[in-house]
Each structure stands twice: as C-alpha cells, then as structure tokens.
Amino acid sequence: xxxxxxYLVLRSHAQDESNxxxxxxxxxxxxxxxxxxxxxxLQALQPNNERPAVAPALSPAIPEVSIRKVSPHPIVLxxxxxxxxxxxxxxxxxxxxxxxxxENATEPSKQIESNFPVRSIVKVRQRxxxxxxxxxxxxFAGEREYGTSGLALRTRTGIDFxxxxxxxxxxxxxxxxxGYRRLGYKxxxxxxxxxxxxxxxxSRTLAIYGGRDFAMGNSLNxxxxxxxxxxxxxxxxxxxxxxxxxxxxDDLLFQGxxxxxxxxxxxxxxxxxxxxxxxxxxxxxxxDSMPINQVELGLRLNL
Numbered sequence: 001x002x003x004x005x006x007y008l009v010l011r012s013h014a015q016d017e018s019n020x021x022x023x024x025x026x027x028x029x030x031x032x033x034x035x036x037x038x039x040x041x042l043q044a045l046q047p048n049n050e051r052p053a054v055a056p057a058l059s060p061a062i063p064e065v066s067i068r069k070v071s072p073h074p075i076v077l078x079x080x081x082x083x084x085x086x087x088x089x090x091x092x093x094x095x096x097x098x099x100x101x102x103e104n105a106t107e108p109s110k111q112i113e114s115n116f117p118v119r120s121i122v123k124v125r126q127r128x129x130x131x132x133x134x135x136x137x138x139x140f141a142g143e144r145e146y147g148t149s150g151l152a153l154r155t156r157t158g159i160d161f162x163x164x165x166x167x168x169x170x171x172x173x174x175x176x177x178x179g180y181r182r183l184g185y186k187x188x189x190x191x192x193x194x195x196x197x198x199x200x201x202x203s204r205t206l207a208i209y210g211g212r213d214f215a216m217g218n219s220l221n222x223x224x225x226x227x228x229x230x231x232x233x234x235x236x237x238x239x240x241x242x243x244x245x246x247x248x249x250d251d252l253l254f255q256g257x258x259x260x261x262x263x264x265x266x267x268x269x270x271x272x273x274x275x276x277x278x279x280x281x282x283x284x285x286x287x288d289s290m291p292i293n294q295v296e297l298g299l300r301l302n303l
Contacts, residue, residue, distance in 0.1 A: 034090040037094055038097065130167055131175070131300060132300070133162070135164075135298035140155075140157060146237075158201075160179065160294055162179035162180070163177065163179075171213040172212055173211045174211075176207070176208060179207070182201070184199070184200045185237045196240060197237050199236045201290065207231075207257075211225030220262070223259075223260070228256050230254065231281065233250060259296075260276055269302055271300040279292040280292075
C-alpha cells in the first residue's frame, strides 16, 4: 500500500508538470505568431523606399519551443503569467495596426496649398502707436528776384529744424509738424553789378504731416512724407554800399514740402535717419517764391 501511494503521488506530480509545460509552450508559440504578424503589418505600412534592405532579426522561421520539464516553481508561474500579459498587449497592438492600415487606405491624399506669394516675405518690425520725428539739417536756395527791376538776391547755406508728432496706423503716420528755417543773404546782383547784402529769410511753420513706411528689412526702412500748412515768412535785406535802410516784409503764407528718408533701427524704439526734403514757399510782396532744398539728419521714436 505504501508503494502504491508513493506511485500515485509521483504520477500526479508528473501530470502537473506536464500540464504546466504544455500551457507555457502554447502561450510562447502564440506570442511568436503575434510578433510575426506585427512584423508583416509594419512592413506593409512602411513606404517601399524606406523598408530595410536587410531583413530584421525577427522572421517567421522562429524555432518552435521545445518541451522541457519545468518544475511548477512560483517563479516559473510568474514568468508564464507575464508571457500571457505580453501576448495580450501584442494582440491589442496588432488590432491598432490593422485599424491604422485601413484608415490610410481610405483617407484621400491631401495636397498642402500655400496662399503666400512666391516672392520673399520681408519681416516688418512692430511699430508703436505714436511717432516722434526730430529733424535738423541744412537748407539751400538759389537766386531769388526782388520786384520787377531785375534785382536778384543770393542766399547763404541756411539751417532748419522741425518736430513732427502723431499717430501710427500700420505703415502710415499722420500728425502736426512745427518747423523753423533761416537762410541768410550774402549778395545782391543787378545785371553785371553785384554788391554785398545782409539780412535773412526766416520761416516759422505749422503744418499737417503724413507719411508712409516701405520696409526693406528688419532694420532698414524708407519713409516718404508730405506736409502742407502755413508759414510765417519774414523777409529782410540791406545793401550796405547803397543804403542802410532795410527792405523788409512779412506775412502768413502757404508752404508745402515732400520728404524722403532712409531709416536705420537701433531698436524697436529708436531709429536714425538721413533724408532729403523739397520745400516750396509762396510769394511775399515784392519777394519772389522760394524753392528750398534741405538735407536732414535726425531721429525717429516709436512710442
């Protein structure tokens, strides 16, 4: 009886080991099948030109797992459970790949269209809401006639100074401008006769200034502007060799000017500029109209 009992126990133990090995072999083989199928799905999703030239290590020719006698140790049981969990995860991955493959097959190809022009895009710096122009420079004027006697007055190089302040609306600027200009007289010409002259032409201006910016880059900018307004023009000259009594006149007259400037930005706040301005002053009594050329150097503040 004792020997028969020992035989039954050993037989039962052998059956348990055999069952455990069969279960582990079954799940390992299923895991191998899942990996082979995932490899095929990945190759189907890859473009032809991106598929590896050398077959990966994983291939359908994975050897079958041989049956080995393994004791039903707790560590072995844990490994078997881990293999089962990995198999389930791989099954979910495979289902996701199949779904992705189906969506790629039914989704129409999309062509990205660009609404931007072909020409290069210039980055424009952000402007403030207000601007402040501070301009100073030199003025030049040619001979000007006085009266109908043929007397002409020649001027010296003069000075000018102006300040404009206003609002900025995108690339446009508009606001009031005040200015001061003075051109001295140096000589009076009457036919072939010339004599020294003293005196000056002085202008004090109040005008409306409007301009526009043309971006050449992030730091360079061309600014064009026009001003229209009134100027208080004061004219006075004396011919010391003829008389010591000055000839003078003054009045409020029209003035218009056109300006071009090249600006360089040191920062978003401050820019330096050099420019040219042409100004026209209306006639004043016996004094002829005065076209004036100005070269300006100044600053622009973006506030």
